[in-house]
Amino acid sequence: MAQSLLSWGAFLLYVAACAAAFVYLLTKNARSSRLMLIFIGCGLAAHLLAFGIRLAVFWAYPENRWFLPVNNFFGALSYMSLALVAAFFVIEARKRLGILGAFVLPMAALSLGLAVLRADPAVGPLAPKLRSYWLNIHPMVLMTAYAAFTNAFGVGLALLIQERQIKSRKPSELCYRLPSLDELDALNGMIIAVTLPVLVTGLVMGAVWAYETWGRAWSWDPKETMSLITALLYGEFLWLRYVRGQRGRTPVYVSMLGFACMLATFFGAELSSGRHDFLGGK
Amino acid sequence: MKLVCLSWSHRARAGSAREALASVPVERVLAELKARGICEAAALSTCNRFELYAAGSPDAAPSAGVLIAALEDLAGAALAEQAERREDAAAAAHLFSVAAGLDSLVVGETEILGQVKTGYESAKAAGMTGKRLNVLFQRALFVGKKVRAETAVASGSSSVPSVAVQLAETIFGRLEGKSALILGAGAMAELAAKHLAARGVSQLAVSNRTWERAYQLAARYQGEAVRWENFPAELERADVVIASTGAPAAVLTRAIVENAVRRRGGRSLFMIDIAMPRDIEETVHGIDGVYLYRLEDLEAIVAKNMASRAEAVAAARRIVDAKASEFGAWAGSLSTGRERSFKHSENPA
Numbered sequence: 031m032a033q034s035l036l037s038w039g040a041f042l043l044y045v046a047a048c049a050a051a052f053v054y055l056l057t058k059n060a061r062s063s064r065l066m067l068i069f070i071g072c073g074l075a076a077h078l079l080a081f082g083i084r085l086a087v088f089w090a091y092p093e094n095r096w097f098l099p100v101n102n103f104f105g106a107l108s109y110m111s112l113a114l115v116a117a118f119f120v121i122e123a124r125k126r127l128g129i130l131g132a133f134v135l136p137m138a139a140l141s142l143g144l145a146v147l148r149a150d151p152a153v154g155p156l157a158p159k160l161r162s163y164w165l166n167i168h169p170m171v172l173m174t175a176y177a178a179f180t181n182a183f184g185v186g187l188a189l190l191i192q193e194r195q196i197k198s199r200k201p202s203e204l205c206y207r208l209p210s211l212d213e214l215d216a217l218n219g220m221i222i223a224v225t226l227p228v229l230v231t232g233l234v235m236g237a238v239w240a241y242e243t244w245g246r247a248w249s250w251d252p253k254e255t256m257s258l259i260t261a262l263l264y265g266e267f268l269w270l271r272y273v274r275g276q277r278g279r280t281p282v283y284v285s286m287l288g289f290a291c292m293l294a295t296f297f298g299a300e301l302s303s304g305r306h307d308f309l310g311g312k
Numbered sequence: 313m314k315l316v317c318l319s320w321s322h323r324a325r326a327g328s329a330r331e332a333l334a335s336v337p338v339e340r341v342l343a344e345l346k347a348r349g350i351c352e353a354a355a356l357s358t359c360n361r362f363e364l365y366a367a368g369s370p371d372a373a374p375s376a377g378v379l380i381a382a383l384e385d386l387a388g389a390a391l392a393e394q395a396e397r398r399e400d401a402a403a404a405a406h407l408f409s410v411a412a413g414l415d416s417l418v419v420g421e422t423e424i425l426g427q428v429k430t431g432y433e434s435a436k437a438a439g440m441t442g443k444r445l446n447v448l449f450q451r452a453l454f455v456g457k458k459v460r461a462e463t464a465v466a467s468g469s470s471s472v473p474s475v476a477v478q479l480a481e482t483i484f485g486r487l488e489g490k491s492a493l494i495l496g497a498g499a500m501a502e503l504a505a506k507h508l509a510a511r512g513v514s515q516l517a518v519s520n521r522t523w524e525r526a527y528q529l530a531a532r533y534q535g536e537a538v539r540w541e542n543f544p545a546e547l548e549r550a551d552v553v554i555a556s557t558g559a560p561a562a563v564l565t566r567a568i569v570e571n572a573v574r575r576r577g578g579r580s581l582f583m584i585d586i587a588m589p590r591d592i593e594e595t596v597h598g599i600d601g602v603y604l605y606r607l608e609d610l611e612a613i614v615a616k617n618m619a620s621r622a623e624a625v626a627a628a629r630r631i632v633d634a635k636a637s638e639f640g641a642w643a644g645s646l647s648t649g650r651e652r653s654f655k656h657s658e659n660p661a
Contacts, residue, residue: 060461196482197597199609203464203620206478210485212580275578278600 033087036080037108037146043073044115044139051131058207063128070115070123070135077112077142084108084153091155098166101156106173106296107145113177114138121181121221127209134184164239171232172257175225176292179264182221183289186282189214193279219271222285226264233257253306256295263288313444313643314373317403318380319396321361322417332389333362338431342438344382350374352442354435354449356410358427360417365407367444370647400643404448405636411456412628413465419625420465425456444646447654448639455635462631464624470617472610473507476584479613480511480552483580483603491515493550494535495543495564496557497525500586504554505533517550519543521557547572553583555591564592566599573599584610 047069053062088099099105115138122130145151156165188208195205208214236254237247248254267285270276320330338355341364345353353366353374364383366374380392398406406415411428413420432449435441441449459465469475477487484490492508494501497520505516516535520526523539530537538546547553547569557563564583569592573581583604585592590606597604638654645652 058462192482196479196603199605199612201479201482201613205482208482210481211483213485215580271578275574275576276600277578277580280600 033080033083034146034151036076036083037142037151040073040077040080041139041142041146043069043076044111044135044142047073047131048135048139051128051135055129055132055204055207058129063131066128066131066135067123070119070131074112074115074119077108077115081108081112084151088153091153093161094153094156096166097156097161098170099153100169100173101160101165102150104145104149104151106169107141107149109170110173110177110180111138111141111145113174114141114180117177117181121217122185125217127213127217129207129209130184130188133187134181137180137184159243162239162243164235164242168232168235168239171228171235175229175232176296178221178225178228179289179292182218182225183286185214185218185221186285186289189218190279190282193282215277218282218285219268222264223268223272226261226268229257229261229264233261251306252298253295256291256298260288260291260295263291313367313400313646314370315365315367315400315403315444315448315643316374316376316379317363317365317398317406318376318383319361319363319398319406320391320394321363321396321415323415324394324396326394329387329389329391329394330362332387333357333383333391334359336383336386338434339438340386341383342435342440344386345379346438346440348378348382350378350382351440352445353379353440354431354445356428356431358424361410361415363407363410363431365403365445365448367442367448401636401640404451404639404643405632407448407452408455408632408636408639409629411452412459412632413456414459414625414628414632418470419621420460420628422460425453425460428456429453444643447642451635451639455632458635459628459631463627464620465628470614470621472586472607472614473503475610475613475617476504476554476605477507477511479603479605479610480582483582484551486512488512489514490551491517491549492552492554493538493543493546494518494529495553495555495591496520496587497522497529498556498558500556501554502529502532504556504584504586505529505535508552508554509533513552515549517546519546521559544568544572547581548575551579551582553581553592554586555584556586557591558587559591560589562590562593564596566593566595569593569596569602570599573602576601586610 047066050062050066050069053059054066084099088094100109118131118134122128122134192205192208192211192214195201196211241247263284267281267288270281270284320333324330334357338357341355342353350366352368353364356363364379366379368374376397380395384391409415411425413422413424416424428449435445469478480487490513492513494505494516497518509516516530516533517538518526518530518535519538519540521540523537527537555564578601581602583592583596583602585604586607592604596602642652642654
């Protein structure tokens with residue numbers, strides 16, 4: 031099946047891009063940085079094609095027409111990994127921070143890897159409750175925010191490593207290869223500052239959709255609660271970093287806690303029996 | 313093809329020939345050689361070396377004797393004895409190694425790459441380059457960049473001030489537009505000021521117990537002198553602080569620094585203490601966003617760099633040798649009439 035072959039191809043290309051990114055990080059060999067970009071480019075192309083084919087198969091069901099196939103784990107993970115790589119392309123590769131690939135790309139490979147290895151790629155007709163234009167907006171906005179936060183997490187990891195290197199007074203080669211501390215700090219803060227409003231918008235949209243469907247905007251189901259905590263933690267990060275002007279590791283740890291909550295929000299759907307059980311395909 | 317290289321460098325025991333050549337403008341050298349019927353030649357003239365490269369086909373090869381005679385007439389001195397002569401593969405390998413900084417007094421320095429480029433461009437402007445020297449010099453520039461991109465010969469600073477600057481760059485990125493505060497006005501403070509100014513630090517403040525000396529040092533580097541009582545206030549503004557006063561006890565206490573950090577809005581603060589006894593309390597290093605390095609920390613980094621530089625030089629040498637034999641194969645193919653394709657298969661970042 032072409033779609034699954036292409037998805038596998040994209041996954042393997044992302045893994046290859048990760049390998050090239052690590053070689054670049056360890057040797058600063060310019061060739062591996064170019065290889066990484068080529069692998070990402072080809073991976074993105076294969077991935078987009080796979081997504082297109084999936085869309086065609088999905089739309090073969092007349093009731094699914096115009097809805098995006100993000101209603102199960104395969105679709106969601108695949109989309110997130112696509113958005114993640116695209117975000118990396120736009121943010122880091124353009125700012126010549128390709129060296130951060132070693133921190134960001136493994137997450138994209140992992141996400142798509144989970145999809146092709148563990149999730150069921152089958153498509154079927156959408157559950158009636160999901161047949162709403164909100165399906166194209168609410169999860170897409172949130173998953174785009176997740177992809178951006180994952181980028182910020184990668185940048186944050188590099189930031190922690192760099193901060194530890196400089197605090198140790200015994201910086202290694204790695205310290206001179208990574209972008210400067212202030213650059214990493216600014217990038218981390220910038221991504222989070224831009225993404226948090228997107229996340230909040232996605233949550234509000236969800237509340238509106240819920241209100242339209244069930245007449246109740248918020249019902250404290252586990253996914254909703256976790257997503258609220260995620261938003262609060264990222265808000266706390268922005269407050270610590272930019273209002274209190276705090277530097278060092280504490281604000282970064284807070285943002286990483288936010289990332290952990292985000293992961294729990296996304297994968298924890300199975301735990302919830304309430305309104306967000308559809309990722310399992312129900 | 314035939315390639316001849318003559319060099320007078322800092323490696324020679326006697327420097328008189330090099331000095332005589334340094335005063336001759338490259339343009340005059342090229343014009344003189346052209347007048348003597350040499351078609352392809354380029355000269356590289358820096359304060360540490362004078363090198364002349366000439367190329368031709370094997371049957372119309374420039375001879376070292378003709379080249380030296382021309383140079384001796386221009387310089388008005390005997391040059392032949394102190395000249396290092398290289399031909400063909402050895403000459404190409406030498407130029408690559410020069411461009412890579414491996415032949416420099418300070419191994420790995422990057423200035424030489426620009427000087428090689430200038431030498432090539434002058435020759436080109438004088439119409440003295442053909443296919444042979446064009447390929448040779450473009451290749452040399454490529455090798456120079458490749459070595460610096462892929463090995464650590466250029467990184468890993470070998471002196472305390474340059475290590476300090478490099479660390480500042482790992483914290484702030486570019487130093488242009490940053491501000492520095494220098495406490496003390498002695499020789500070490502002056503050295504620090506010089507390095508920071510060279511890296512584009514735009515605002516330099518100097519504070520010293522004796523106002524006049526602070527004023528004099530500040531004036532030399534277009535800085536601003538700050539009254540000793542006022543330096544804690546200046547801490548709010550500075551990105552880099554260098555302390556080298558002769559004070560008997562720490563002048564920058566944790567309380568002073570904490571107070572300043574609170575009003576800095578989360579900007580990093582890089583502090584260097586090169587005074588003995590210390591000027592800055594050690595506990596300052598524990599404050600978030602403050603990085604305090606002492607003289608011995610910087611010295612330890614220098615020692616480590618010197619050790620790893622030896623490895624980097626070996627790696628650079630391998631690149632130079634590989635590229636020189638590639639060039640040799642191409643140069644050999646010119647005479648057979650079947651020229652090998654020779655492209656920059658890879659570009660350094």
